[in-house]
Each structure stands twice: as structure tokens, then as C-alpha cells.
Amino acid sequence: MAVKPRKRAPKPRQERRFLPDPTHTSRGIALLGFAGAALLGAGVYGQWIQKEPWPHAVWLVAAGAATVAASMLLGDRGLKPLRVGDAGVALEDGSELARLAWCDVERVEVTEGKLVLRGKPRSVELPISAYPRAVARLLAEGERRLPRVFTVDRAKLGLPEPVETNGELLPVDGLQVAGQHCAASGKVIAFERDARVCPLCAEVYAERHVPEKCVTCGERLGARAVEI
Ligand SMILES: [Zn+2]
Known part of the structure; x- marks a missing residue:
């Protein structure tokens, strides 16, 4: 009989890759x-x-x-593949990924047909007609992960309902947190292996300072904080 593992392995961190809509040409x-x-x-x-x-x-x-x-x-011009998932959103720039984690989104607005995520270290602007499925997914996930920030009324935008088959499912990679400050202790995280991440909003903590609850989204953490 197989021995039941004591601890369930954490779910791999994933994200979906969306290409800009090819019919989106003015x-x-x-x-x-x-x-x-x-x-x-x-x-x-x-x-x-x-x-x-x-x-x-x-x-x-x-x-x-x-x-x-x-x-x-x-x-x-400017329309790049977009990723949405456990780490937040990311725009592909050649082989680089310009990431904006959920926890770093400060404001979400819709202006002139664009979804604008204002945050640090960058803001992201997405023409909604070019990324209808990605924006639908992004807003649905944002409502679940950080509802106090993602208050845009999705129903008014006429977006398709996000479904599991949308986008190409990929593991989260290229996440760089060395040099960032732990959200609980303020200490600089020297190595990726010392970092732990909130599975809901991707807030980053030093391994020794993971709080019981995420300071950004309130998710119960402790041992549930995940390695990168
Ligand atoms: Zn969190």
C-alpha cells in the first residue's frame, strides 16, 4: 500500500498566455x-x-x-503577448517579461477603451478590443484575489465569460524577487530561495517573517506561503 504523503505538494504556480486578437487592426x-x-x-x-x-x-x-x-x-505596434495568472500580469517583451504582481496593483480603471492597471514598478495599459479574453480573465481573477482594488464593473464591458480553455497554460517562470523587501519585516530578500509568496496576491515575504495572514490581501498564510 502506498504511504500517504504527510504534506500535500503545493500546486504549481501557473499562468495563461494570451496573444493579441489578430482582427484588432484599426x-x-x-x-x-x-x-x-x-x-x-x-x-x-x-x-x-x-x-x-x-x-x-x-x-x-x-x-x-x-x-x-x-x-x-x-x-x-505595442501589442504583445500577455500573461495572467498566479504571479499577476506580465507583458512579453522579446524574451523578457515585464511583470506587475497582483499585490502591486494600486488602481484599476477603464479609459478610452483601455483597461489601465496602475501600480509599481509599472502601470499596464491594455486595449480591451485587442485582448477581450485576457481582460475578462484578468478582471475575474483580480476580483477574486484583490477585490478592494478590482472594482471595475466587468458586466458593463461586454466581455466574453472566461473559460478554462482560454489562453495557453504555462508554469510561472522568470519571477525575480531577490532585492525586494519583505512585506512584513521590510528586510531585503537576498536570494530567491529565501522568498515565500502569497498564493493569492503574490505578495513577497522573507521565509522567516511569513505572517499568519497576508498583509495585502488578508489570505491565511503560514505554511501556505509558497516557494518560488
Ligand atoms: Zn496576499
Whole structure:
């Protein structure tokens, strides 16, 4: 008979990765793309398909290609994959992750179609139409984890209901807490292995100073604080 483990292993910390919605392109940028494609098409026709090349066809090709490239660049501008999960939210910037933990979100607002999370060390702005599923998930998790801060009325935003199949499930990695201050004792955490994290709001504590209750979200901690 298998021996029952005395302590249940902590649940692995996970997060979901969402890509910006590919249909999110402003009408202006889409028109620019069409115009570029038309110029390019005309240029190719004039330069290589006509028996006698048009005198300025090569310039049409160049202008068309540049316009298409510009529309692609503008359409993609600033929209990065977004992660939402146990560690908070994170925007991917190449191989780096710019993280904002739940416990560091100070205010949540909706302005001009964007969800804005104000906090430290950074604020995060998300165009809602580009990340509908991610924003739905983010607000639902925020309400559960830090209800005093996440007071935005989700129902008014017309978001889809978050479901388990949304986003790609990944383990939380790239979390750096060395150098941060313990939220209970104020002491600097020298090594990642000395840190413990609140499973609900991701507040960080030094191993020796984990309080009974999380100072930020009130979750019961003690032995439930998790290693990174
Ligand atoms: Zn907490």
C-alpha cells in the first residue's frame, strides 16, 4: 500500500498566455495595407507583366512595398503577448517579461477603451478590443484575489465569460524577487530561495517573517506561503 504523503505538494504556480486578437487592426491601418497592396500590384504589372515596362513602374513597386510594410508595423505596434495568472500580469517583451504582481496593483480603471492597471514598478495599459479574453480573465481573477482594488464593473464591458480553455497554460517562470523587501519585516530578500509568496496576491515575504495572514490581501498564510 502506498504511504500517504504527510504534506500535500503545493500546486504549481501557473499562468495563461494570451496573444493579441489578430482582427484588432484599426480601419485606417487596414486601408493603408490595401492601398499598399494595390500600388504593389500595379507596379508589378507595369514592370514585369507588360511587354513594354511602364516608365515609373519600379517606383510603384517600391512605394507599394513600403506602404505595406508600414501598415504591418503600425498594426502590430505595442501589442504583445500577455500573461495572467498566479504571479499577476506580465507583458512579453522579446524574451523578457515585464511583470506587475497582483499585490502591486494600486488602481484599476477603464479609459478610452483601455483597461489601465496602475501600480509599481509599472502601470499596464491594455486595449480591451485587442485582448477581450485576457481582460475578462484578468478582471475575474483580480476580483477574486484583490477585490478592494478590482472594482471595475466587468458586466458593463461586454466581455466574453472566461473559460478554462482560454489562453495557453504555462508554469510561472522568470519571477525575480531577490532585492525586494519583505512585506512584513521590510528586510531585503537576498536570494530567491529565501522568498515565500502569497498564493493569492503574490505578495513577497522573507521565509522567516511569513505572517499568519497576508498583509495585502488578508489570505491565511503560514505554511501556505509558497516557494518560488
Ligand atoms: Zn496576499
